[in-house]
Amino acid sequence: xxxxxxxxxxxxxxxxxxxxxxxxxxxxxxxxxxxxxxxxxxxxxxxxxxxxxxxxxxxxxxxxxxxxxxxxxxxxxxxxxxxxxxxxxxxxxxxxxxxxxxxxxxxxxxxxxxxxxxxxxxxxxxxxxxxxxxxxxxxxxxxxxxxxxxxxxxxxxxxxxxxxxxxxxxxxxxxxxxxxxxxxxxxxxxxxxxxxxxxxxxxxxxxxxxxxxxxxxxxxxxxxxxxxxxxxxxxxxxxxxxxxxxxxxxxxxxxxxxxxxxxxxxxxxxxxxxxxxxxxx
Amino acid sequence: xxxxxxxxxxxxxxxxxxxxxxxxxxxxxxxxxxxxxxxxxxxxxxxxxxxxxxxxxxxxxxxxxxxxxxxxxxxxxxxxxxxxxxxxxxxxxxxxxxxxxxxxxxxxxxxxxxxxxxxxxxxxxxxxxxxxxxxxxxxxxxxxxxxxxxxxxxxxxxxxxxxxxxxxxxxxxxxxxxxxxxxxxxxxxxxxxxxxxxxxxxxxxxxxxxxxxxxxxxxxxxxxxxxxxxxxxxxxxxxxxxxxxxxxxxxxxxxxxxxxxxxxxxxxxxxxxxxxxxxxxxxxxxxxxxxxxxxxxxxxxxxxxxxxxxxxxxxxxxxxxxxxxxxxxxxxxxxxxxxxxxxxxxxxxxxxxxxxxxxxxxxxxxxxxxxxxxxxxxxxxxxxxxxxxxxxxxxxxxxxxxxxxxxxxxxxxxxxxxxxxxxxxxxxxxxxxxxxxxxxxxxxxxxxxxxxxxxxxxxxxxxxxxxxxxxxxxxxxxxxxxxxxxxxxxxxxxxxxxxxxxxx
Numbered sequence: 001x002x003x004x005x006x007x008x009x010x011x012x013x014x015x016x017x018x019x020x021x022x023x024x025x026x027x028x029x030x031x032x033x034x035x036x037x038x039x040x041x042x043x044x045x046x047x048x049x050x051x052x053x054x055x056x057x058x059x060x061x062x063x064x065x066x067x068x069x070x071x072x073x074x075x076x077x078x079x080x081x082x083x084x085x086x087x088x089x090x091x092x093x094x095x096x097x098x099x100x101x102x103x104x105x106x107x108x109x110x111x112x113x114x115x116x117x118x119x120x121x122x123x124x125x126x127x128x129x130x131x132x133x134x135x136x137x138x139x140x141x142x143x144x145x146x147x148x149x150x151x152x153x154x155x156x157x158x159x160x161x162x163x164x165x166x167x168x169x170x171x172x173x174x175x176x177x178x179x180x181x182x183x184x185x186x187x188x189x190x191x192x193x194x195x196x197x198x199x200x201x202x203x204x205x206x207x208x209x210x211x212x213x214x215x216x217x218x219x220x221x222x223x224x225x226x227x228x229x230x231x232x233x234x235x236x237x238x239x240x241x242x243x244x245x246x247x248x249x250x251x252x253x254x255x256x257x258x259x260x261x262x263x264x265x266x267x268x269x270x271x272x273x274x275x276x277x278x279x280x281x
Numbered sequence: 282x283x284x285x286x287x288x289x290x291x292x293x294x295x296x297x298x299x300x301x302x303x304x305x306x307x308x309x310x311x312x313x314x315x316x317x318x319x320x321x322x323x324x325x326x327x328x329x330x331x332x333x334x335x336x337x338x339x340x341x342x343x344x345x346x347x348x349x350x351x352x353x354x355x356x357x358x359x360x361x362x363x364x365x366x367x368x369x370x371x372x373x374x375x376x377x378x379x380x381x382x383x384x385x386x387x388x389x390x391x392x393x394x395x396x397x398x399x400x401x402x403x404x405x406x407x408x409x410x411x412x413x414x415x416x417x418x419x420x421x422x423x424x425x426x427x428x429x430x431x432x433x434x435x436x437x438x439x440x441x442x443x444x445x446x447x448x449x450x451x452x453x454x455x456x457x458x459x460x461x462x463x464x465x466x467x468x469x470x471x472x473x474x475x476x477x478x479x480x481x482x483x484x485x486x487x488x489x490x491x492x493x494x495x496x497x498x499x500x501x502x503x504x505x506x507x508x509x510x511x512x513x514x515x516x517x518x519x520x521x522x523x524x525x526x527x528x529x530x531x532x533x534x535x536x537x538x539x540x541x542x543x544x545x546x547x548x549x550x551x552x553x554x555x556x557x558x559x560x561x562x563x564x565x566x567x568x569x570x571x572x573x574x575x576x577x578x579x580x581x582x583x584x585x586x587x588x589x590x591x592x593x594x595x596x597x598x599x600x601x602x603x604x605x606x607x608x609x610x611x612x613x614x615x616x617x618x619x620x621x622x623x624x625x626x627x628x629x630x631x632x633x634x635x636x637x638x639x640x641x642x643x644x645x646x647x648x649x650x651x652x653x654x655x656x657x658x659x660x661x662x663x664x665x666x667x668x669x670x671x672x673x674x675x676x677x678x679x680x681x682x683x684x685x686x687x688x689x690x691x692x693x694x695x696x697x698x699x700x701x702x703x704x705x706x707x708x709x710x711x712x713x714x715x716x717x718x719x720x721x722x723x724x725x726x727x728x729x730x731x732x733x734x735x736x737x738x739x740x741x742x743x744x745x746x747x748x749x750x751x752x753x754x755x756x757x758x759x760x761x762x763x764x765x766x767x768x769x770x771x772x773x774x775x776x777x778x779x780x781x782x783x784x785x
Contacts, residue, residue: 172373175340178360179367180387180456190386194377 033247034058057248067232067249074229075256077143077218078211081150082204088151089158089203094192096159097166108163115156123149123220130221142225149221150211158203165199204264209257229253290352291316291460291492292337297346299332299516306332308516310346314460314494315509319486321495323503324513325539330496331464333513337494338367338462350459366453367462371469372445374437380448381433384423387456388416423455426485443474450485460492467502479505500540504528512536533645537578542609544584544620547653548577548644549751556644557749559617561594565642572731572742574753576645581609581622583641592634594619598627616655616704652714652753654707655780658700662688664777666707667750669725669768673775675700706778713774714754716741716766723767727752729760743768 032046035053042050061067096108114122126149130136135145169192177187213230229249236246292314299307307329314320322330335341336348339360348356355363366387374383388411397405411419424430427447432440437448446466453461463482467475483506486493497503503510504524512519512527512535520532531537534545548558550569555562558577569575589595596614608626612619612633619635627633656666662684664673676682678700681693690698720726727745734740741760743752752768760766 170371170373172369172371173375175338175360176367176369176373176375176452177386178340179338179365180452181361181390182386183361186390191375195375 030247030250033243034251035248037244051244057245058252060245061249061252070227070229070232071252071256073226074212074253075260077146077150077226077228078208080147081154081211082207084147084151085155085158085207086200086203089155089162090196090200093159093162093166093199097163097169108159111159112156114152119153120216120220122153123217126152127220136221136223139223139225142222145221145223146218146226149217150214153214153217154207154211157206161202161206162196162199165196169195201264205261208260212253212257289316290314291318291350292494293349293352294333294337295347295349297333297336297343297348299329299336299341300344305516307336307343310516310518312511312518312521314492317490317492318508319483319493319495319506320509320511321497321503321507322511322513323497323500323539324519325498327515328513329516330498330511330513332516334367334462334464334494334496337460338365339363364458365460365462366456366458367464368446368449368453368466370465372449374445374448374452376438378437379433380424380429380435380437380440381420383437383448384420384452384455385416386452388419391456419455420451423451426454426488427451442469443478446470446478450482454485454489454491458491460494461489463493463495465497466495467497467499475502482506504540512539514539531578531643531645534576534578534647537576537643537645542581542620542622544579544581544618546577546579546617547647548575549573550575550644554639556642559594559614559619560749563593563637563642564639565644566639567644569644569646572751574647574751576647578643578645579619579637579641581620582607583637584619584621584623585636585638586621586623586625586627586633587636589632589634591636593636595632595634598629598631598633601626601629616657651711652707652709652751654709654750656705656707658703658705660701662690662700664705664707664775667725667752668727668745668747669723671724671770671775672772673777674772675777678703678705678777678779704780706780708776708778709752709770710774711740711753711755713770714752715769715771716743716754716756716758716760717769718764718766720765720767723769725752726765726767729762729764729766732760732762 034057035055036042036046036051037054037056038049039052039054040050042052044051092111096111127136130145130148135141173191173195174187177191178184182190212228213233215228215231215234218226218228218231233246233249233253236242236249240246290313294310294312297307297310298305310329310333322333324330332341336343339355339358339362343356346356347354350363350365375386378386391411392408393411395407395409397407399405420433421430424432427450429444429447429451432444432448437445440448446469449466466482467478470478479502482493482495486506495503495506504527507524509521510524510527511521514535520527520536522530527536528540531540537543538545546558548556550571550573551557551562552571554565554568556565556569556575556577557563586592594614596612596619598610599613599618600611602609603626604622607622607624610621610623610627612621612635621635652667654666656664658675659665659670661670662673662675663670664675665671675690676684679690679692679698682690682698685691685697690700692698715723717723725745727743729741730744730751731742732739735755738755738757739759741754741756743754743766744750745752754768
């Protein structure tokens, strides 16, 4: 019997096909929709409607001050959420990775467990909780409530990558640092922090983008006062049925995310040239 | 040539114990290290050598006891305040820093007192950092010592094992510590590199003049490099001495076995400077009490092959391996093995005679807690040792095994084993031997050669007639010397162990 043998190239074909169908093709469609508009005299057809190339969708988006405001609120929300998540998760991951506290991984499991419960359900539960303590009713606290919900939902995504790098951190490096005369605080800033940057970068990547778009949280907890860019995209697609405008906003968001990640990366680039997570760039 | 050693004790460890949960890693260690000395902690893994080093470095705190540095108690001082630096087993170089930054790490943290004269002519003391130039100078000096000039800008992750090792040493010595601690630093290097680094470290020690405390499990490394060797086992110090002392005068069988190759036998002192082992009486130089059970150690290179009429013992060569400088041969004397090193090789099967000079027979006290014999299993699944055939439980040789109807042993996995003629180590407790007042009812017989009153019982030694093996037994009843007796041992009191490690 002739044995089946595949070259590496052949084995890659299914993945290439997958990428083509589910990544490249949709992306091309989005770009196509973003740069066209409905025009009866249009040169070609997109899903049965005559369209022509145009920048009108972008001009429309940027000419409305409310849109710009939403963009900034989204980014603000993402930054605040990411920072708070890091502030909570970093010490926590450090404790979990370092001490006997988490001997069987039970503690870590408890922190990650909420991730396994439906996202919408969790957010609804958070709403009830905030309502019960009276925070939900106050319109002034809508932004705060949204942040609380976002942090609650995305915390596990920050803990996990941080925990993974910290558990791999060689304890003898910390001992070497102390041995060479560094006080514990100094060891932290000179050794622990720089070596856990890859974890921070992947944590930021995991949280920043979703928080700009997961309008379920802002819809549920924002009491109608917090609109984020994800919500606008959604309404363009499902309420206004304007796929062209929706695609254009999605493109804007994509570019903004690209820029932010590029900055984050530059910020950490100097020490970690081949660190994990950086391969993305 | 004897090196003149400073008398000053730089480190003194007093009654130090370290327990992890329930296990004692280090038990009552007492030792001191002289200034400028190269001292090595030597022992098998898990003997507590690394733990002791880590307590000196400050990474572990002793459970009890005190550590003094220059006479000052540093037991609870955190590592960053101790004037010692460590070279770690796996180097522990900081991967995010380059070679220069790694070495400069300690220097950048250092604060020195500087004295200034201010405008009004007063002297002012300031605590300040080292200047960039000072750090640069020191780093390049350290790199020069480890022979890696021009490597400053390289990333440590691109270096080879040997180079990383050198950087780790440079990083430690650049801080000019009073003591350099080295935790198996050469363990990850290949043999050739290790040999080179041994000599270089020794050279470095001479040049720098600081105290080196070195941890290794490699006895050759310890002997090559050290001024003093501390041999440890199970958290206890076995022997402290110069390499020569440790090699030539080991205090017990463990040290003898650990340091170099050796033949170790259980022997009995049979007269003034006379010891009996492998069934022959040899002259020796150490004086011990008559009838005392001792460990006898003979180095393979001290066993001389001689003409038959001049030899003490004859035997047959059972293996011969060429080792480069010499041949290593095993000779069988009855059921005992003698390892011999000689520049002349003999073919397997040759009958040879050997002699051992009295000064080459090292005799050590043995902590006597049970009778130990070399025996073998007979065809009835009994065990033969000490001139007698005893009933025993052979299933204890393999865990979970049982005997089938034909007397074969069936192991846990269902494998059938014929035990006939298998060599075993037999252990019998002192209290488990029953003495019978005639020489026919027991399994082995002999005469009582000594009776010693031990406070609440008598310790009796019975010597068998043919092979002159001894039974040492504790009993409440008094017997007379020269009584003819026989011994019986309950089946379940005979402990058997396979001599697998001796099998060829």
